[in-house]
Amino acid sequence: MQPTEHRSAVGQLADDLRWLEDHCRRQPDLAAHAGTLRLASALARNVIGPFLEGQPTRPLHIAVVGGAGAGKSTVVNFLAGAKVAEANPQAGFTRHPTAFLPPGPAFSWPSYIGFLSPMHRLTADTPADTDEDVYQVKRLEATGGPAHPLAGFVIWDCPDMTTWASEGYVGRLMEVAALADVIVYVASDERYNDEVPTQFLHLLVRAGKAVVVALTKMRPADAPAFIEHFRQEILGRLPKLPSGDTPAVPVVALPQMTMAERTDPAGAGAKYRVPLLNQILVQCETDEAARVRTVTNAVKYLSTAGAGLLEVARTDLAELDAWRATVQSGRVAFEDRYRRQFLSGEQFRRFDRFRDQLTDLLELPGAGRLVSGVFWALRAPYRWTRDYVFGLVVRPDVLNLSEQAVLHDSLKGWLDALHAESLRRAGTHSLWKQIAIRFDSELGPQARDRFATEFRTFELKESEDLEDAGRALVAGLANNHALLYTLQGGKFVLDLTVIGGVVYFTWPPGWLLLLVPVGVSATHQFAELATRGVAEGARHRVRSHREALVTSSLSAPLAQWLTEWPSTGGTSFEKLHQILRRVPDAIRQMEDRVAAKVKQAQTPAPGPPPPQTPVPPEPPIA
Numbered sequence: 001m002q003p004t005e006h007r008s009a010v011g012q013l014a015d016d017l018r019w020l021e022d023h024c025r026r027q028p029d030l031a032a033h034a035g036t037l038r039l040a041s042a043l044a045r046n047v048i049g050p051f052l053e054g055q056p057t058r059p060l061h062i063a064v065v066g067g068a069g070a071g072k073s074t075v076v077n078f079l080a081g082a083k084v085a086e087a088n089p090q091a092g093f094t095r096h097p098t099a100f101l102p103p104g105p106a107f108s109w110p111s112y113i114g115f116l117s118p119m120h121r122l123t124a125d126t127p128a129d130t131d132e133d134v135y136q137v138k139r140l141e142a143t144g145g146p147a148h149p150l151a152g153f154v155i156w157d158c159p160d161m162t163t164w165a166s167e168g169y170v171g172r173l174m175e176v177a178a179l180a181d182v183i184v185y186v187a188s189d190e191r192y193n194d195e196v197p198t199q200f201l202h203l204l205v206r207a208g209k210a211v212v213v214a215l216t217k218m219r220p221a222d223a224p225a226f227i228e229h230f231r232q233e234i235l236g237r238l239p240k241l242p243s244g245d246t247p248a249v250p251v252v253a254l255p256q257m258t259m260a261e262r263t264d265p266a267g268a269g270a271k272y273r274v275p276l277l278n279q280i281l282v283q284c285e286t287d288e289a290a291r292v293r294t295v296t297n298a299v300k301y302l303s304t305a306g307a308g309l310l311e312v313a314r315t316d317l318a319e320l321d322a323w324r325a326t327v328q329s330g331r332v333a334f335e336d337r338y339r340r341q342f343l344s345g346e347q348f349r350r351f352d353r354f355r356d357q358l359t360d361l362l363e364l365p366g367a368g369r370l371v372s373g374v375f376w377a378l379r380a381p382y383r384w385t386r387d388y389v390f391g392l393v394v395r396p397d398v399l400n401l402s403e404q405a406v407l408h409d410s411l412k413g414w415l416d417a418l419h420a421e422s423l424r425r426a427g428t429h430s431l432w433k434q435i436a437i438r439f440d441s442e443l444g445p446q447a448r449d450r451f452a453t454e455f456r457t458f459e460l461k462e463s464e465d466l467e468d469a470g471r472a473l474v475a476g477l478a479n480n481h482a483l484l485y486t487l488q489g490g491k492f493v494l495d496l497t498v499i500g501g502v503v504y505f506t507w508p509p510g511w512l513l514l515l516v517p518v519g520v521s522a523t524h525q526f527a528e529l530a531t532r533g534v535a536e537g538a539r540h541r542v543r544s545h546r547e548a549l550v551t552s553s554l555s556a557p558l559a560q561w562l563t564e565w566p567s568t569g570g571t572s573f574e575k576l577h578q579i580l581r582r583v584p585d586a587i588r589q590m591e592d593r594v595a596a597k598v599k600q601a602q603t604p605a606p607g608p609p610p611p612q613t614p615v616p617p618e619p620p621i622a
Contacts, residue, residue: 006593010049011114013586016579017041020312023576026430033312036203038171042178043207043298044590050112051295052593057287058107059154062280063176065204066186067197068160071216074254074262075186076100076157078273079150079280080140081266085157086128094159095131095169097176103142104151116175128157133172143266149277152287156180161200177204178298181290182283183211184276187234189218189226198234205238205247206304208297210283210290213251214276223253250279292598299594302587316576319431324563326421330414331559337413338550342406343543354470355535361477361484362491362527375495375520382521404455407554411451415444418562431566431573443565451558458553473538494523 018041024034062079064072072094073085080100086093096119122136140148156176159169177183183204187197192215204211213235218226235249252275261269284290363372419439425432435443477484498519506515567573 006049006052007113009586009589009593010044010052013583013590014041014044014049014114014117016583016586017044019575020579020583023316023572024312027315030312030315035170035174035200037312038174039178039203039207040302042175043302045112045114045117046175046179047295047298048302048590048594049114050110051291052597053112055110055112056108057291058152059101060152060181060284060287060290061154061156061176061179062150062182062184063156063158063180064184064186065158065161065173065177065200067188067191067194068162069191070160070186070188070197071214071254072157072160072186074216075184075214075276076155077262078254078265078269078276079155079184081148081273082140082143083263083265084138084140094128094157096126096128096133096159096172097135098128098157099135099137100155100157101137101139102148102150102153102155103140104148107152109137116179119172119175131169135172135176149281153280161197163196177209178207180209181294182280183209184214184280185211186214186216187230188216189222192226192230193234201234202239205249207301208293210293211247211249212276212279212283213249214254215251216254218253218255220255223255227251227253250282252276252279288601292601295594296598299587299591303591313576313580315429316431316573319429320566320573322425323431323435323566326418327559327562330417330562331555333417334410334414334555335547335551337410338406339547341401341409342403343547354474354538355531357474358477358531358535359528361474362487362531364488364492371492375524378517379521379524381517382525404459407455407550411448411558415447419444434571435566443562446565447558447562450561451554454554454557458549461549461553470538473535491523491527494526495520498523 017037021034021037021041024030024037064076064079066072076085077083080102084100085098116135119133119135122134125138126134126136137154156179158176159173161170161173163170185197185201185204191197201211213230215223215226215230230251235247235251238247238249240246252272254272254276257269257272261272265273419436422432422435422439426436427433477487502515502519567577
């Protein structure tokens with residue numbers, strides 16, 4: 001893969017993690033996660049990116065970190081072998097990192113794009129309390145003696161770790177901590193168990209950093225007991241490494257010293273300096289092995305960050321879930337109102353035409369129409385009487401609200417409920433505040449426009465569906481000739497049976513022949529009841545289908561759009577969703593690329609081919 005492709009992938013991942021960091025800093029309860037994300041972003045830019053691009057292994061980096069007043073400057077001086085770090089009794093004096101380059105073979109300063117971003121390198125000597133996103137590099141003077149034991153390293157003097165809330169110097173500290181191949185964690189006997197520095201130590205261990213602990217300021221006689229106590233109380237509670245192993249963290253003591261020991265680390269203070277140097281050099285047997293460890297642990301740390309990403313977004317996701325629940329509650333109310341105010345009273349009178357067509361199909365076809373006409377005439381008194389009685393008994397149909405009016409009123413109620421809820425909760429989270437502010441100008445008008453568009457499509461569908469259902473009802477009987485002829489013949493035979501029975505039982509003919517119209521009317525009433533039952537069943541199915549059509553064509557699409565609205569239009573929630581989808585895949589790709597690069601680096605290069613032994617020519621054949 002080309003270096004530009006690595007840069008693009010690493011840069012996108014680092015930018016996404018930085019965006020999540022900024023997102024966390026806007027929420028005070030997630031300040032610690034902001035530091036974690038800054039470390040992850042810095043690991044991508046300062047460790048993984050340069051490794052994938054093939055940057056030189058040297059120099060290795062040592063970062064000296066710790067809480068305020070722990071004695072970091074003293075430790076830096078002991079690593080450098082001279083008094084180089086700017087010490088000050090004021091807590092938090094060091095505000096930006098300073099890199100010290102021991103005398104030794106020259107090496108090029110890393111030139112990878114995004115390295116130590118967003119800090120920039122100072123070109124002039126600047127006081128350590130300059131509170132800007134900068135770092136400086138200082139070359140130590142050669143003493144003319146033996147080679148410096150850390151000639152292949154850069155020694156970083158870092159700002160104090162006192163709070164996660166500071167966006168400035170904590171971010172600078174994270175940049176250098178991510179870059180480091182070895183971390184020297186400094187703790188004093190006075191404040192060795194401060195919460196924030198201890199949390200920072202746990203974070204470094206989770207990132208797989210090689211850590212050496214330097215305990216300071218205790219009396220020399222108390223050093224062994226203090227080291228043992230620190231191992232039990234602090235190191236005994238460290239998290240597992242990314243590989244799952246228990247971290248082995250060496251501890252050295254730099255107790256209270258004389259002025260001569262403090263100012264001459266390479267001479268009078270050598271008895272304290274040498275154990276510290278030895279522990280660091282043990283962590284870095286070879287440059288290549290140390291860098292591979294740093295890179296692979298960085299990738300493992302990123303690969304286990306999935307749950308952390310959800311934790312970072314937990315408040316936002318919870319509010320989005322609350323918004324979705326509010327939208328779905330409004331949808332349920334919308335559909336229930338449509339069902340009560342329209343469907344429950346709607347008779348679909350257009351369906352009566354198809355019911356009458358069903359009844360007509362039961363009459364005899366062709367020449368049989370004459371007989372059916374006679375029966376129709378005989379049933380005339382029954383029809384008149386029935387219509388008169390029904391007019392007296394049956395209440396007139398209540399004028400039902402139009403479907404369009406009911407749907408628009410239901411939409412208004414839905415949107416009003418959403419608006420009221422957003423106003424009520426605007427002070428609890430930025431999501432609700434954003435909805436409340438943009439409701440009248442954007443969300444409400446857009447929702448009504450979308451509904452109007454969908455409603456036009458719905459009207460076409462529902463009209464076609466009603467006609468199709470009625471035609472299908474009639475066509476189902478008309479096309480089933482066996483059933484149709486059976487019903488026609490059965491009705492005709494029943495009419496004849498009724499007429500024959502009346503004549504037979506009332507013979508000789510008299511006024512009782514008036515029972516003939518009553519009998520044929522009864523048979524026709526039975527046929528009407530049967531067709532009415534079939535039509536009502538179809539009407540019920542149409543009503544259920546209409547309800548499902550409202551759901552699929554109107555309420556469900558609008559609910560989906562409303563649910564996604566806070567995460568669209570370039571909002572921070574849209575960015576959050578994009579990042580939560582993108583980062584896990586990017587981390588998996590980064591893990592695969594690093595694994596391939598490590599395997600390639602560990603595969604020995606093929607040597608020259610063995611010399612070919614000349615083959616003697618065969619003797620000629622006699």
